[in-house]
Amino acid sequence: MSGKKSKTAPEPGEVIAVIRRVLAENGRDFIPQYSIAALCMLAIAATTAFSAWIMRDIIDEVFYEQRWGLVYWIALAIIAAFTIRGFATYGQSVLLAQVGNNIVARYQRRMFEHLMRLDIGFFTATRSGQLAAQISQNITGIRDLLNLTLAAFARDLVSLAGLVTVMVVMDPLLSLVAFVVGPPLVYAVNYLMRRLRRITREAVVINSRLLGAMQESIQGIAIIKAFTMEDVLAGKLAGLIRNAEARSNKIARVSERLAPITEILAGFAIAAVLAYAGWRAAAHAEPPGSVFAFITALLLAYDPARKLARVQVNIERALVNARMIYEILDLEPQQGDVPGAKPLEVAEGNVSFAGVRFSYAEHMPVLHGVTFEAKAGKTTAIVGPSGAGKSTLFALLQRFHDLEGGKIAIDGQDISQVTKHSLRSAIAYVSQHPYLFEGTIRDNIRYGRPDATDAEIDEAAKLANAEEFILRQPQGYDTLVGESGATLSGGQRQRLSIARAIVRNAPILLLDEATSALDNESEAKVQQALDRVMKTRTTLVIAHRLSTVINADQIIVLEEGRLVEQGTHRTLVRKPHGIYARFYRMQTDKADDLLEAVPVDSGGTKRAPRTKETEERR
16 A cells, blocks of 8 residues: 555544544534434433432432322422433434434545545555455444544533532532542553554454455455365465454453453442441431432442443544544545646547656666657557566556656647546557446446447447347346356457447547457457447557457567567568567468468458468368
8 A cells, every 4th residue: 555654553642633633524514413412412411310319309208208299299200301311312322323324424435536536556556355344344433433422421421420410419428439449440441542552453454354355255266166276265264364353352352351440440439338328327327318319329320430431442443443544545646637737639649659668666667768659540559578568558658657757648748747537538448358347238338438328338339249249138238247247258248348448439549458368259259349449540459469460550569668679560570580570470370471471352451361260260
């Protein structure tokens, strides 16, 4: 992942900064909902304190003074208090759930939009499955942070303050005895927080690796079964699962240590209060109402006190999640448009490479001063061994990376000075590995141009030789393609990819090994479709099968990132010791006279040579 590495745990100042940022980005939008939820929580706190306060009147007035007429009024007051508490609890729960769901949804949208703006390098360095799992785990941290903060202050803190007030009013001396447990509890919470920050972050990273590995295994299930890798991958996942389980168990052990500490301290405090209250009642014969009210308040105060002690534990975990989300949101795209960038205006479609140099890493140069021109309306083929830099030229033309040196221009306009959106809108791309997205066949063709009409999509499918198999599908154009187009063959997916390029109607067409992985029949149909698409467009073709490029207007030969040969098929095969001629000789039976490998029909048109592949078809 690009960007600076994160520290293991946030510093206290960073913790406050994350909370302030979350509140600044989200708090104002939900002021009405949070205000109503806060009022509901205050009602809960008030009715809880009332439950303790009324105990004195129940004991002293009803049972000790035997004023039985007050029973009905006290009963009605208790019913009213619990009714208010019930509706208030419902209201605050529903409101917080709605706000939380909205926050999750807005951060999901925000995260996806931000990821779409990041450069290719980020996704090259980050495993997609792991990234998706990490986002799904962490994005709820923003929601939990806000809800926990509101609940801690509006409900638990107010409830505790109300109950403490009842305790102090009923018996100030006993209150001092109960408050002895405060300092040890604060010390224990702070100790646990320091341990929990580091462990929580490690758990998120381990779980994201586990979920990412599971996702990749499901996507590659065919390869797993073909190579009998089930046991190997099961063992690998078992190791990740053990690590995730161990980390989760450690979080449970650390975070739950607060429970016995809280219970023990509370037990000592309540026992001390009861012992002192009993001795005082026996020695001074005081009415028991105040003591009962105090004990009730003390017992009721235990729950919000426990929640407040745990809220810091939960907030720390939510903070780790929120901080990891912001680490991604704060990544700046490395390839922004330059100030004052103008839209690309394509009049003809001439593409020129002038002294292009590029490296993927400091010590990995890929291209060394490549210079050539792809003329408008013509076909330029790029050939060469694997690793020569062919696909890199396509990536640079689409500005997936910035040049180290040289210049790429379209109709004389430097592509680094125009907007990326206008540049890519002028290019249609057909990949060696066509990718289909979730949805129908029609949806996938329309990705080429979202505003395309159904008629334009149908016409593109016809030109791509795709309509024949589309109409045989159960729902025709409305048939779901399955994950990554799993319900279609390789040739069918490739023809849909070509239809997507056709409907884009861009002046520049890039074909990256568009037929290399196809069988002979599929290749023939795809090649027919490509011949239609390439007319009137500036076309750049990458191909290992030289039979697909012999009719190109120009052939560029790359080797180790350098342009070593340039010309037409007929001029290049005249060089018997040339790289292109060697490649061609390896793929044809016409090694003696390479020019005879380009037969001419009766109309004077060059025809594809007889290669081993074409002979097999015959």
